[in-house]
Each structure stands twice: as C-alpha cells, then as structure tokens.
Amino acid sequence: MISVRDIKVVFGRGTPLQKQALNGVSLTIEQGSFVTVIGSNGAGKSTLLGVLAGDVIPSEGQVLIGKNEVTRRSTAARAGLVARVFQDPLTGSCGSLSIEENLALAARRGEKRGLAPALGGKRRDTFKERIAELNLGLENRLKDRMDLLSGGQRQAVSLVMATLSGSEVLLLDEHTAALDPGMAEFVMNLTQKIVTERKLTTMMVTHSMRQALDYGHRTIMLHGGEIVLDVAGDNRKNLQVEDLIAMFRKMRGQTLDDDALLIG
Numbered sequence: 001m002i003s004v005r006d007i008k009v010v011f012g013r014g015t016p017l018q019k020q021a022l023n024g025v026s027l028t029i030e031q032g033s034f035v036t037v038i039g040s041n042g043a044g045k046s047t048l049l050g051v052l053a054g055d056v057i058p059s060e061g062q063v064l065i066g067k068n069e070v071t072r073r074s075t076a077a078r079a080g081l082v083a084r085v086f087q088d089p090l091t092g093s094c095g096s097l098s099i100e101e102n103l104a105l106a107a108r109r110g111e112k113r114g115l116a117p118a119l120g121g122k123r124r125d126t127f128k129e130r131i132a133e134l135n136l137g138l139e140n141r142l143k144d145r146m147d148l149l150s151g152g153q154r155q156a157v158s159l160v161m162a163t164l165s166g167s168e169v170l171l172l173d174e175h176t177a178a179l180d181p182g183m184a185e186f187v188m189n190l191t192q193k194i195v196t197e198r199k200l201t202t203m204m205v206t207h208s209m210r211q212a213l214d215y216g217h218r219t220i221m222l223h224g225g226e227i228v229l230d231v232a233g234d235n236r237k238n239l240q241v242e243d244l245i246a247m248f249r250k251m252r253g254q255t256l257d258d259d260a261l262l263i264g
C-alpha cells in the first residue's frame with residue numbers, strides 16, 4: 001500500500017526559478033493496485049515518483065509505504081521497499097556487469113551483504129528460471145554483459161530485477177517510451193503479468209493515453225502539481241483516449257500539436 005498525504009514540493013525556494021512542483025497531493029493506492037499517471041510536461045509526475053522513491057524529500061506532507069513512514073528516508077534506506085524501472089534502459093542496471101551479476105545485486109537491494117554469496121548455485125537456478133520466463137532466450141546468456149542487450153531486452157531484465165528483492169511497490173517512469181512499438185507492447189504485457197502475479201502496488205507514468213487506459217486499474221492526471229482527474233472502475237472503462245486528450249486541451253488551454261504521440 002502507498003499513501004501520500006498533502007505532499008508539497010518546492011524546487012529552488014527563494015530563487016527567481018522557484019517552482020512548486022507538487023501542491024498538496026494526497027493519494028492512497030491499495031496493495032496490488034496498478035495506477036497509471038498522466039499529465040503534460042512539467043505537471044509533477046516524475047516529482048511524485050521521486051517522492052515515493054526517496055530522490056525528492058517533500059517540504060510538507062507524509063509518505064507511507066505499507067506501514068512504514070518513509071517521508072524523510074533516503075533512496076538507499078527505502079530500497080528494500082520500492083523498486084523502480086526508468087525510461088532509459090541504461091539506467092537502473094549496470095552495463096559492465098553480467099546479467100546474473102545485475103540480478104544478484106537486485107536480489108540484495110536493501111541489504112548490506114556482498115555479491116559473492118548472492119551468486120550461489122541455488123540462486124543461479126532461480127535467476128535462470130525467472131529469465132527463461134521472458135521467452136527471450138536470455139537464460140543462455142546469463143554471463144553476457146548487460147550492455148550487449150537491446151533496449152527492450154534490458155527493460156525486460158530490469159522488470160525481473162525489480163521483483164527479486166521482494167519489494168511490494170513498483171514505480172515505472174515511462175519505462176517503454178524509448179522502445180519501438182512492438183517491444184513496448186511486449187514490455188507492457190510483461191509488466192501487467194508481473195504486477196498481477198506478484199500483487200505489486202504499481203505506479204506507472206506514461207505519455208501514452210492508450211497505455212494509461214489499457215493497463216492497470218486506475219488512472220490519475222496531474223496538472224500544475226495537483227491531481228485533476230482520478231478515475232477507476234466503470235468510469236474509467238467508459239473513458240476514451242479522445243476524452244483524455246480533450247481534458248489535456250482544457251487544462252492547457254490550447255490545442256495539442258502532438259495528439260498522435262499521445263494516442264500511441
């Protein structure tokens with residue numbers, strides 16, 4: 001479960017560039033619920049993920065992950081609670097380490113022990129099984145360096161890594177935006193499968209209105225650091241991509257020139 005209460009974030013306080021990125025955001029996401037997050041550029045989406053991951057410490061408000069109050073805990077201190085997959089396939093895994101070394105590190109996230117014991121025979125078998133489930137043939141390449149993989153393969157492995165330490169919260173920051181459409185769909189279907197099987201409480205930021213409505217249980221829209229739309233159930237089922245685009249237009253008070261991008 002994730003619960004944020006009246007979160008306020010101000011960047012560059014007291015400078016001419018002062019920016020209120022989040023302005024009193026409150027949100028509760030039940031255990032196992034998958035929420036998609038949309039909003040125009042600068043709406044505060046990444047800042048909200050940062051508040052949950054620990055990159056951004058809010059000036060006001062409270063963040064709870066499960067029963068843990070983590071508002072002021074560093075990213076490292078909450079690493080065992082929260083897993084994250086980024087837009088750039090090169091972020092979040094280490095290119096110069098092998099696939100299995102990356103998996104071993106991910107399995108030990110939030111712990112202090114070294115790498116060596118993490119790569120014992122039993123662990124290796126588990127990694128092999130988990131990677132084989134991707135059906136990408138990577139189970140025979142566990143000793144290959146991570147930077148030999150394509151962007152899509154790397155995101156698929158990153159998703160497996162995100163589930164290895166037992167974190168119950170998964171944060172996805174436009175994790176398919178850099179992939180070609182076919183690979184993006186593969187990674188999205190994989191995401192849905194992993195989230196459902198492992199009952200992960202998930203928040204996914206996307207610029208694709210289609211993805212926002214097709215995946216998950218609930219959609220929120222941020223604008224100007226505030227939640228301006230929060231839909232689930234039948235209300236969400238009845239919502240069309242065109243409705244979301246119309247809301248974007250209304251919020252921005254202008255015609256979008258990148259509708260095609262948003263629909264994709």
Ligand SMILES: Nc1ncnc2c1ncn2[C@@H]1O[C@H](COP(=O)(O)OP(=O)(O)OP(=O)(O)O)[C@@H](O)[C@H]1O
Binds near residue numbers: 011019041042
């Ligand atoms: N570290 C920072 N220092 C100063 N301003 C920041 C910082 N991070 C974000 N901002 C500002 O806060 C606002 C919200 O940014 P944020 O990155 O959360 O938006 P976003 O909705 O993720 O946008 P995008 O879709 O463009 O990624 C923006 O005006 C941004 O310029």
